[in-house]
Amino acid sequence: SQQGEEDPQALSIQEGENATMNCSYKTSINNLQWYRQNSGRGLVHLILIRSNEREKHSGRLRVTLDTSKKSSSLLITASRAADTASYFCATDGSTGGFKTIFGAGTRLFVKA
Amino acid sequence: EPEVTQTPSHQVTQMGQEVILRCVPISNHLYFYWYRQILGQKVEFLVSFYNNEISEKSEIFDDQFSVERPDGSNFTLKIRSTKLEDSAMYFCASDVLNYGYTFGSGTRLTVV
Numbered sequence A: 001s002q003q004g005e006e007d008p009q010a011l012s013i014q015e016g017e018n019a020t021m022n023c024s025y026k027t028s029i030n031n032l033q034w035y036r037q038n039s040g041r042g043l044v045h046l047i048l049i050r051s052n053e054r055e056k057h058s059g060r061l062r063v064t065l066d067t068s069k070k071s072s073s074l075l076i077t078a079s080r081a082a083d084t085a086s087y088f089c090a091t092d093g094s095t096g097g098f099k100t101i102f103g104a105g106t107r108l109f110v111k112a
Numbered sequence B: 001e002p003e004v005t006q007t008p009s010h011q012v013t014q015m016g017q018e019v020i021l022r023c024v025p026i027s028n029h030l031y032f033y034w035y036r037q038i039l040g041q042k043v044e045f046l047v048s049f050y051n052n053e054i055s056e057k058s059e060i061f062d063d064q065f066s067v068e069r070p071d072g073s074n075f076t077l078k079i080r081s082t083k084l085e086d087s088a089m090y091f092c093a094s095d096v097l098n099y100g101y102t103f104g105s106g107t108r109l110t111v112v
Helices: none
Strands: A005-007 A010-014 A021-023 A029-037 A043-050 A055-058 A063-067 A071-074 A085-091 A106-110 B003-009 B011-014 B019-024 B031-037 B043-052 B053-057 B066-069 B075-079 B086-097 B107-110
Touching: A005 A085, A005 B075, A010 A021, A021 A106, A021 B043, A029 A063, A029 A071, A043 A071, A071 A085, A071 B011, B003 B086, B019 B031, B019 B086, B019 B107, B043 B066, B043 B075, B075 B086
Parallel strands: A010 A106, B011 B107
Antiparallel strands: A005 A021, A021 A071, A029 A043, A029 A085, A055 A063, A063 A071, A085 A106, B003 B019, B019 B075, B031 B043, B031 B086, B043 B053, B066 B075, B086 B107
16 A cells, blocks of 8 residues: 555644654655645645655645655644644655545644 | 535435535646545545546445536536445545645535
């Protein structure tokens, strides 16, 4: 399976702290994406990082990709209570197919 | 900001009945997807659709499922004879070309 698997499964931090979530996957990829899902709602695209990129930033988000280790990390700096959500990594396959597979997600809880 | 619109937001149906879930993707997007999420579980890929045909489908997407883009704007998922285990949130998504999916808010399907 090419699924990404997130680690940890759950994370609880204080507002203002940084949150780091990791994702590992099994097969070669063209790109890796991170999404956020608030409880019972749709998924919101955060960042897409391509296989030839090592790091990408968007506001308080920083994503790294290590294709040699087949892993990625999502760092949220200066977290806020509103960042409380589930975070998923999602990987495509390098075969050119149109299928993105989601991991099980990390549930982040930011305490005010 | 452009949105993917899904209707209805919640559908209750009797086991064995047919349901049609509707989606209006973003107008200039070319790739369309259906995913589902059983309560508390992973987001699972069902099917991708490009150039008026299915590009890929998962093992979940059996003969009971079908997709259509009948009029160039709507994208529908039909389940012919619903089962209890089809109860889930169904998410539609669209994409230009691997820039990150835009998801709709989902349809909660409850089969009783």
